[in-house]
Amino acid sequence: MAEKIATRNAYGDAIVALAEQYPELVVLDADLSGATMSKGFSKAYPERFFNMGIAECNMMGVAAGLAACGKKPFASTFAMFAAGRAFEQVRNSIGYPHLNVKVVGSHGGLSVGEDGATHQCCEDFATMRTIPGMVVCCPCDGNEMRQAVQALIDYDGPAYLRLGRSAVETVTDAVPGYRFELGKGVTLRDGSDVTLIAVGLMVQEALKAADILAGEGVSARVINMHTVKPLDEALVLKAAEETGAIVTSEEHNIIGGLGEAVSGYLSGVRPTPVVRHGVEDQFGRSGKAAEVLAAYGLTAEGMADKARAAIALKKR
């Protein structure tokens, strides 16, 4: 059986595993190290860990100052506070001077579960991708997250990394020779009738949706678009040309995220039906993660519905 691990745990493991190799790596947190999983790093490398308290805006500025002096800071907190509360600090103190800070937002999306709407950030892709020069990345499983952390340490510039709270099944290890590359989507399954472009834990659902569709005689391609920005335009264009219909799927508001990135790109180069699967401009609510996702239609079946709609548009 495949490994099941939350991407936040894989993040916590990766920063510890890479600490010796990268002496300039430093980690900051805002009193959530036990949740973002930076706690392991804080124990192993206390002199390189800075707990800034419940003060995310200051944390982003401090990270900027560290980067201006050659450090490689990862500043972690909940997505809501990293990309929401501290948006303007990330924009002005990190994005504008293009400083080498990795803004890490854990507990992204509805799968936060019980804490409810105040902590279920479905806006982080939107806010972060509007910052010029900002990379926006959300790996789908533990294997991909470990590789993404290393790629982000090697990348010299500002980036946002979304982590998830819930344990998710590892799917990328089934891809022979899988190697994470920033800005390069991964085709997990080929298909010719429709393409499901998913990010984060919707990637696993996309694979299930493709199975559902296969049962109906529909051939669905599945792309894991772990990097929302810069978008892998070549891969999107190829999918549009070869399958003629696209479904985007994300644990994010359909406004401002992957869906708008894909449809915005395609509308300018090759108008193609794009149906967006995501949170339909609503706040979340409390419940167990799987229950909340189901309540908002963020399931394989919900995605299959969108695929049927996309294919119908193609035929018009």
Add this chain to the structure above:
Amino acid sequence: MQAKELHELAVTATKARLLALDMVHTAASGHIGGSLSAMDILTTLYFHTMKVDPKAPQSPDRDRFVLSKGHCTPALYAVLALRGFFPVEDCKLFRSIKGHYSGHPDMKHVRGVDMSTGSLGQGISAAVGMAIAGKCDKKDYRVYAVLGDGEIAEGQVWEAAMAAAKYHLDNLCAFVDVNGLQIDGATADVMPSEPLDQKFAAFGWNVLKVDGHDYEAIAMALERAAAEKGAPTVILARTVKGKGVPFMENDAGWHGKAPNDEQYALAKADVEAILAGLEAK
């Protein structure tokens, strides 16, 4: 401080005031009031205290400066130009589409700028990060920041203040340019910030007070700050907004307004008279 150096600082600051007035007049926009109030602090830092080399603006061992009240760019660019980081003539490009001397400090395009600032409350956090990096790397550089007394209302300033005390950042020294005025009027009316000394002391900082137009007092306070161990220092500098131009002094109306041609001629004559007086000595 030797009388000769004091005199030189006064001459330099006066030339910087002329340059700042010229920048704001040429650009027909910019923040002159607070630039003039902070000018003597910046001049003392860059011409007396800070270890910087205009030929090596990225030296890892240099002292750092963060203009947290970033709108006072005319003061920073004037002092950097006179210190030799870029040609004085470039000041003509301030706020111009023809160059990269943007309205607020830009570390990516302007030599000598250590941090991009402008959104109030953020610069001090970056200064804290720079000071932490210095501690990590066991370097002996010092980090300086200048805040406005209106800026103090930003909550982030106090987040940064707590962090600086937590990490015992005795390599950090912040000034508050206490000119008592902000864009909408008197700081005491808009959002009272006093007692600043008690606030910073309660946040774990060493607190010093100076006349922000007395070069020797500023330099001595900076020496005392450097000798402090285990905690950051704040220097509360009492200043006059618009200092050096009588019709601009203590008038919040000159916070973000450029002088017209007539006003510029008057202001320039006032400051040139000060310079002539200094040079006659």
